[in-house]
Amino acid sequence: MSNVHHITHPLVQHKLTLMRKKEASTNSFRRLLNELAMLMAYEVTRDMAMQDVEIETPLETMTAKVIDGKKLVFVSILRAGTGILDGMLSVVPGARVGHIGLYRDPKTLTAVEYYFKMPQNMQDRDVIVVDPMLATGNSAIAAVERLKELNPKSIKFVCLLTCPEGIAALQAAHPDVPIxxxxxxxxxNDHGYILPGLGDAGDRMFGTK
Structure with missing residues (x-):
């Protein structure tokens, strides 16, 4: 579990509790997910590389630090990853965006890919994969496998919820990827849903249940 980062900030936990409630509307679920993703982005990007630039304040010239957001890629696992993506882009608007379309086969629970689109020059970029749930781990494992074919500088995986089974599966397949x-x-449960969880994040986000 040394490569698992549990974000316990009170604001994160508060908003997650509100999202879990079954009476939360589609609108409030989306809004809370966006806010929670913004808060999590601060922790996930804590070790981002910085560079010095020369700027002028109203009083004098100085050297100050900036991040190179264009070197960062947020990769959303469709469709539910979109909610986290939007919040993180609010914090790092210069980041590039990739999409992986995966759906879970209802009988085998394995991940089936139907879409894959990434920015160019991935070997120069740090990747943050976003998906609300790390349940069986099958989608996360498949997404990371595809991304590693492009040799990015680094890969992180970000989710709202996970469970011991999902952590064990992703770490066994990709021990180098922090969660x-x-x-x-x-x-x-027997259907691959996290307990107590918050239900199907995609259905609750888009009102499709």
Whole structure:
């Protein structure tokens, strides 16, 4: 578990609790997810490389630090990853964006890819993969495998919720990929859903249930 970062900031935990409530509307779920993703972005990007630039304040010239957002790629696992993506782009608007379309086969629970689109020159970029749930781990493992084919500088995985089974699966397949999460829930049920969880994040985000 040394490569798992549990983000326990009170604001993160508060908003996650509100999202978990079954009576939360689609509108409030989306808004909370956006706010929570912004808060998590601060922790996930804590070790981003910086560079010195010369600027002028109203009083004098100085050397100050900036990040190179264009070297960062947020990769959203469709469709539910979109909610986290929007919040993180609010914090790092200069980041590039990639998309991986995966769906979970209802019988085998394995991940099936239907879309893959990334920025160019991935070997020069740091990647942050976003998906609300790390449940069985199959989608996350498949996404990271595809991304590693492009040899990015680094890969991180960010989710709202996970469970011991999902962590174990992703770490077994990709021990070099750190996991950032707001909660480590109890277990998976027989259908591959996290308990106590918050239901299907995509359905709750888009009102498609």
């Amino acid at each position: 950032y999460t707001a909660a480590i829930d109890r277990q998976l």
